[in-house]
Each structure stands twice: as structure tokens, then as C-alpha cells.
Amino acid sequence: MFISKEVEALYYQYKDNPFGNKKDSRIESWLEILNRLPSILNAEVELVNEVSVDFDFKDSDKIERLLLHLIPWRKGPFRINDIFIDSEWDSEKKWKRFQKLNFDLDGKSILDVGSGNGYYAFRMLGMGADKVLCLEPNLIHVSQFSAINHFVNSENIRMIPERLEESGLENSKFDTIFSMGLLYHQRNPIEHLTNLKNLLADDGKIVLETIISPKECGLVLEPSNGKYASMPNVHFVHSDNGCKSIFRELSLQVQAESDLAVTNDKEQRSTKWMPFKSFESALNLQNKSITIEGYPAPKRKFYVLGKVS
Numbered sequence: 001m002f003i004s005k006e007v008e009a010l011y012y013q014y015k016d017n018p019f020g021n022k023k024d025s026r027i028e029s030w031l032e033i034l035n036r037l038p039s040i041l042n043a044e045v046e047l048v049n050e051v052s053v054d055f056d057f058k059d060s061d062k063i064e065r066l067l068l069h070l071i072p073w074r075k076g077p078f079r080i081n082d083i084f085i086d087s088e089w090d091s092e093k094k095w096k097r098f099q100k101l102n103f104d105l106d107g108k109s110i111l112d113v114g115s116g117n118g119y120y121a122f123r124m125l126g127m128g129a130d131k132v133l134c135l136e137p138n139l140i141h142v143s144q145f146s147a148i149n150h151f152v153n154s155e156n157i158r159m160i161p162e163r164l165e166e167s168g169l170e171n172s173k174f175d176t177i178f179s180m181g182l183l184y185h186q187r188n189p190i191e192h193l194t195n196l197k198n199l200l201a202d203d204g205k206i207v208l209e210t211i212i213s214p215k216e217c218g219l220v221l222e223p224s225n226g227k228y229a230s231m232p233n234v235h236f237v238h239s240d241n242g243c244k245s246i247f248r249e250l251s252l253q254v255q256a257e258s259d260l261a262v263t264n265d266k267e268q269r270s271t272k273w274m275p276f277k278s279f280e281s282a283l284n285l286q287n288k289s290i291t292i293e294g295y296p297a298p299k300r301k302f303y304v305l306g307k308v309s
């Protein structure tokens with residue numbers, strides 16, 4: 001069974017088609033690309049130090065052309081033979097910050113909420129996770145995940161194209177729940193954390209990663225019109241105190257926390273695989289300590305949270 005009967009039932013409608021019955025004019029062309037990816041034999045899959053697959057196949061250009069149709073690749077990198085999918089974010093940097101927390105994923109059943117294209121979920125398998133369920137409503141990410149898992153070919157990772165609050169998940173319990181880069185996009189952050197907590201096993205842990213505003217902003221910074229560092233839909237950027245005050249309210253105990261990490265143009269930038277505007281349009285070029293809108297520049301932090309017993 002993949003985690004629970006409820007997860008199996010939810011996944012059933014995406015078993016044969018990763019987009020289920022979603023309506024999007026791009027789905028047909030994505031399915032065509034996925035169907036044209038070559039079958040491979042004797043693949044060597046690496047998920048511990050990177051996400052890569054090596055196999056015998058002469059025409060790498062053909063695969064590269066197909067994968068380039070799935071742009072923008074925001075999370076990665078991935079390597080498929082000699083094709084290096086150099087995504088906008090060097091997501092390994094965030095993963096290394098997580099690994100510094102010495103968190104044990106061995107044998108865990110995991111929910112990765114807002115998983116993007118599954119880059120981190122593949123790395124979770126590389127750290128020994130038993131099963132990873134990804135929830136990701138953005139169908140471009142779902143197309144990329146399907147392409148990468150065509151090569152990785154793991155039965156232990158699944159992606160469902162739904163938002164957490166619309167997924168219908170209620171009764172399943174996960175050992176570890178990741179929410180990375182989501183809190184500041186929520187109109188109701190308390191509801192988001194409550195939803196995570198409700199799906200957590202009693203001794204489970206939430207791994208929360210988010211942008212932190214400085215203490216001068218009080219408990220929370222509320223960007224006007226939801227625009228922050230050129231990102232839309234940023235409703236609340238909590239300070240460390242602001243986060244901890246919500247955790248207390250929800251009886252979530254901080255069991256570990258990382259240092260603050262400043263985002264820079266080595267971690268996020270335009271590439272051939274994401275040729276649009278990127279971090280360079282996020283900050284004030286004359287004063288890189290503030291965003292283009294005049295707010296403190298983004299710093300990110302991990303918290304590991306458990307239920308108060």
C-alpha cells in the first residue's frame with residue numbers, strides 16, 4: 001500500500017494520466033512529450049548526491065529537445081546522461097541547509113506539500129525515505145516530475161496535482177511533512193499549519209522552511225498588493241518571533257531550527273532552462289539589502305516542529 005487507503009484512492013484517478021481530468025490547454029502537448037521519451041534499459045539512478053540517471057542511449061539531443069519543451073524548470077538541477085537541467089534555483093543549496101539539521105528520513109512516510117517538480121522528494125528517497133507523496137497544483141511541475149520519474153522509475157514517489165486544502169486528505173498520517181516556500185504564500189498561515197498538523201503522526205515532525213522578516217517588522221510584514229521581491233501572492237512574511245508565536249498558538253514545539261540564509265543570485269538565476277526574469281529583478285540594484293519594493297531582502301529559515309505531548 002502507498003501510505004494509506006485514502007492516499008491510494010486519491011491517487012487512483014492519476015494512475016494512468018498524471019493530470020487526471022484537469023482542464024488545461026497545455027496538457028495534450030505535455031502528454032505527447034511524455035509519450036515520446038524513449039524507453040530505457042539498465043539505468044543507473046543516483047539520488048544520494050544529486051538526481052541523475054545514466055543509461056545507454058545515443059540521441060541525447062532528442063531527449064534534451066523534449067525536456068526543453070517543459071520549461072520553465074524552476075527546481076533542480078537534474079542530470080539525464082549528459083543533459084544537465086540547470087534550473088532557475090540551485091535547489092541543492094536549500095537541501096544542504098536541511099541536511100545540516102541531521103534530520104533522519106530513513107524509512108519515513110512523507111508528505112511534501114507544494115513539492116514543485118519533485119526535486120526534493122527525489123532527494124528524500126536518496127536519504128532512505130520509504131514513500132513520498134507530493135502535492136503540487138502547478139501542472140508544469142507535474143509534467144516535469146512525470147518526465148524525470150520516467151527515467152528514475154521509482155514506485156516510491158507519487159505526485160497528486162492538488163492543493164493541500166482541496167486534496168481531500170483527512171485520515172492519513174505521515175511521519176514527516178515538508179512545507180517549504182509556502183507559508184508566506186498563504187492567505188491563512190494558521191490554517192495551513194493546522195492542516196499540516198492534522199495529517200501528522202503523533203510523534204511525527206513538520207519541516208517548515210520559509211522567508212523570515214527582521215524583528216524590526218514586528219511579528220509580521222504584510223507586503224502591499226501581495227508583492228514581495230517581485231513575487232506575487234506573498235501575503236505574510238513572519239519574523240522569527242511571529243513564527244514562534246503561531247507555533248505556540250498551535251501547540252507546535254520547535255525541536256530544531258537553522259540559521260538564516262540570505263538568498264543570492266548563485267542560488268536563484270535565469271538559465272537556459274528558465275530563461276525568464278529571476279532574482280536579478282527581486283532586489284533594488286543600488287541597495288541589495290532591500291527588495292525592489294523597498295522591503296528587507298529575503299532570508300530563509302528551517303524549523304523542525306513536533307506536537308506538544
Ligand SMILES: C[S@@+](CC[C@H](N)C(=O)[O-])C[C@H]1O[C@@H](n2cnc3c(N)ncnc32)[C@H](O)[C@@H]1O
Pocket residue numbers: 075091113114115116135136137138141162163164165179180181182185
Ligand atoms: C515557492 S514554491 C516552493 C517549491 C518547493 N517546495 C521549494 O521549496 O523550492 C511553492 C509551491 O507550492 C505550491 N503551492 C502553493 N499553494 C499550495 C497549496 N495550498 N497546496 C499545495 N501546494 C501549493 C505552488 O504551486 C508552488 O509550486
